[in-house]
Amino acid sequence: MSALRNRIVYLPKLSKGITNEYVYNMVNILQDEYFVAGDLIAFASLIQLFRTKAVFLNWVDSCLDVKMKFQLLLHQVCGAKIVWVFHNKYPHGKTVDSQVLDNMKWLAENSNIIMLHSKDSKRYIPGGEQNKKKAVFVPHILYHSDASSLNIETLKQKYGISSDDFVFIMFGRIMPFKKFEEGIKAFKNLQLEHAKLLVAGKSYDRSYAKRIRDLCVGCDNIILDLQFLSDAKLDAIIDISDVVIMPYESGSYMNSGVMIQSFSRGRTVITPDICMARDIAPYKFIYMYRKNLDKAMLKAYKNGKDINKDMGEKARDYVNRNNSREAVKKRLYEMIK
Numbered sequence: 001m002s003a004l005r006n007r008i009v010y011l012p013k014l015s016k017g018i019t020n021e022y023v024y025n026m027v028n029i030l031q032d033e034y035f036v037a038g039d040l041i042a043f044a045s046l047i048q049l050f051r052t053k054a055v056f057l058n059w060v061d062s063c064l065d066v067k068m069k070f071q072l073l074l075h076q077v078c079g080a081k082i083v084w085v086f087h088n089k090y091p092h093g094k095t096v097d098s099q100v101l102d103n104m105k106w107l108a109e110n111s112n113i114i115m116l117h118s119k120d121s122k123r124y125i126p127g128g129e130q131n132k133k134k135a136v137f138v139p140h141i142l143y144h145s146d147a148s149s150l151n152i153e154t155l156k157q158k159y160g161i162s163s164d165d166f167v168f169i170m171f172g173r174i175m176p177f178k179k180f181e182e183g184i185k186a187f188k189n190l191q192l193e194h195a196k197l198l199v200a201g202k203s204y205d206r207s208y209a210k211r212i213r214d215l216c217v218g219c220d221n222i223i224l225d226l227q228f229l230s231d232a233k234l235d236a237i238i239d240i241s242d243v244v245i246m247p248y249e250s251g252s253y254m255n256s257g258v259m260i261q262s263f264s265r266g267r268t269v270i271t272p273d274i275c276m277a278r279d280i281a282p283y284k285f286i287y288m289y290r291k292n293l294d295k296a297m298l299k300a301y302k303n304g305k306d307i308n309k310d311m312g313e314k315a316r317d318y319v320n321r322n323n324s325r326e327a328v329k330k331r332l333y334e335m336i337k
Contacts, residue, residue, distance in 0.1 A: 005053040005079070006035055011060060013038020022257060023058070025141045029329045030056075040071040049078040054336045056115075057107065058085045062094065064103040072110070081336055084111040086135075089124050090252040093177035101126070108134075113335060120275035121254040138331045140276070142323040143261045150236040159198060159223045161240060166195045166301055169241040171234065172258050174203035174212065174226055183247035184215050184222065186294040192301055197245075200225040200237050238265040242308050243300045246271045247293055259286075263319040268311040270296045285314040 012020075014027045014036070030036050034053060041048050055075050060068070076082050084107040091100060108114060108131040116122060117140040125131050161167060170183050180199060187197045199216075203209035203226045216222045229237065238244065244262040246269055254275040262269050270287040271277045277288045289296040300308060321327070 005051055006033075007048065007051040008034040008036045008053055009040060009055040009075070009080075010036050010038060011040075011055070011057055021143055022141065025143070025325070026056075026328075026332075029141070029325060029332060032329070033333075040068065040075065042071075046078075049075060049080070052078070052080040054081040054083050056083045056085060057111070059087060059091070061100050061103050061107070062091050064107065069106065069110075076110075076112070081112040082110065083113045083115050083336065084108065085115045085117075086121060086125060086254075087117070088252050088254055092252050093175060094252075115335065117255045118275035118279045120278040124254065124275075136331075136335045138335060139323045139328050140255060140257070140260050141325065141328045142319050143257070143264050149232045152236055152239055155233075155236050156240050159196075159225075159240075161196050161198075161223075162194075164194050166192070166305065167198060167241045168195065168243055168245050168297065168300075169198045169200065169237060170245045170247065171200045171229070171237060174199075174201050174205070174209055176205060176208045177248070177252070179247045179249055180212055181215055181247075182293060183245045184212065186247070186297055187222065188215075188219060190294055190298055190301070192298075195301060196221050196223060198223045198225065198237065198241070200229060200234070202226065202228045234261075235265060238262060238267055241267055242305055243267065243287075243297075244269045245293075245297065248272055248274075260319060260323060263312075263315040263323075266309075266312040266316040268300075268308055268315055270300060280318065283314065283318060285311040285318065 008030050010027050010030065012023060014023055027036050052075055055072060072082055090096065094100065105126045108125055108127040111134060113136050114125055114131065114134045116135055116137050119137050122132055122135045125135060168187060170180055172178065174180060199212065209226055213224065216224055244267050246256060246258055256274065256276055259269050259271060259276060268285055270289065273288050273290050277286060280286060281288050287296045287300055
C-alpha cells in the first residue's frame with residue numbers, strides 16, 4: 001500500500017448501531033490497512049482526495065444524483081479507483097424506473113472496477129461488452145458463526161417441534177419482495193407428514209405481515225416468529241432446521257446473504273436459479289429451481305434428514321474455504337492494488 005494513498009471511502013457509511021453485517025465485515029477487512037471513511041469529500045479537501053485509494057459504492061443506484069456523480073468523478077480525476085459493487089440486477093422491491101436504469105448504466109460506464117459476488121452475474125452488467133471487461137469477482141464474505149449460545153432443545157420445545165419433524169425455515173426481514181407467501185403456499189399444498197415450516201424475522205411492512213398471518217390461520221404446522229432476532233437466536237433457528245427455503249422471485253436477485261449464512265451453519269438451501277446458485281450448482285449441495293418451488297421442497301423432504309445434513313456440511317466446507325475473511329481479503333486487496 002502506498003503511504004500516500006491510505007484512505008478508502010465506503011458507501012453506505014458504517015454508523016453506530018448498523019445492522020448490515022455485510023457492510024460491517026467488508027469495512028473491517030479494509031480497516032486492516034486503510035483508514036475507511038463513509039463520506040465523499042468536497043473539492044476543498046484536496047489532500048484527502050489525493051490520499052484516497054478507492055471509493056466503494058453499494059446500493060447507490062436509487063440515490064445517485066448530479067452532486068454524487070461530480071464527487072465521484074472528482075475522486076477519479078485525483079487518482080482514486082471507483083468500485084461499483086454490482087449486487088442486484090435492479091434494486092429490490094422497486095418499480096422498474098428509467099432513472100435507476102440510467103444510473104446503473106452510468107455506474108457501469110464510469111467505474112474503474114465492477115465488483116461481483118457471483119461470476120454468473122457478469123452477464124447482467126449494463127452497457128455492453130466494454131463494461132464487462134471491468135468485472136472482478138470477489139467472494140461474498142462469510143458471516144461470523146460460532147456455536148449458538150441458546151439451548152436448541154428449549155427453542156424446539158417453545159416452537160412445538162419434535163425430533164421426528166422435518167423442519168423447513170424461512171428467515172430474514174419480512175418484506176413483500178422476498179415472496180415468503182410463496183413458500184407458505186407451497187408448504188400448505190404439499191401437506192407433508194411430520195413436517196414444520198418456521199418463518200422468522202422482523203416485519204417492516206404491517207400489511208404484508210398481516211397477509212402472512214392470514215395465510216397461516218388454522219395451520220398448526222406453520223410457526224410464525226415475526227420479531228427482531230438476535231444473532232444468537234437466528235443461529236439457533238437455523239440450527240434447528242433441516243433445509244432453508246429462499247422463495248424469492250429471481251427477477252432482481254443475483255446474490256443472497258441468506259444463502260451464505262445458511263451454509264455457515266451447515267444447512268442446505270432451496271433457491272431460485274439466481275447467479276450465486278448457478279455458480280455453486282455443480283457442487284450439488286443445494287436445491288435449485290426455476291418455477292416449481294413445491295417440487296424442490298418435496299425432493300428435500302423425501303431425501304430425509306441425513307442426506308440434507310450431509311449436503312449442509314458440504315456447503316459449510318465450501319464457504320469456509322472460499323468465503324472466509326482471508327480469502328475475501330486476498331481478492332479485495334489484489335483488486336485495488
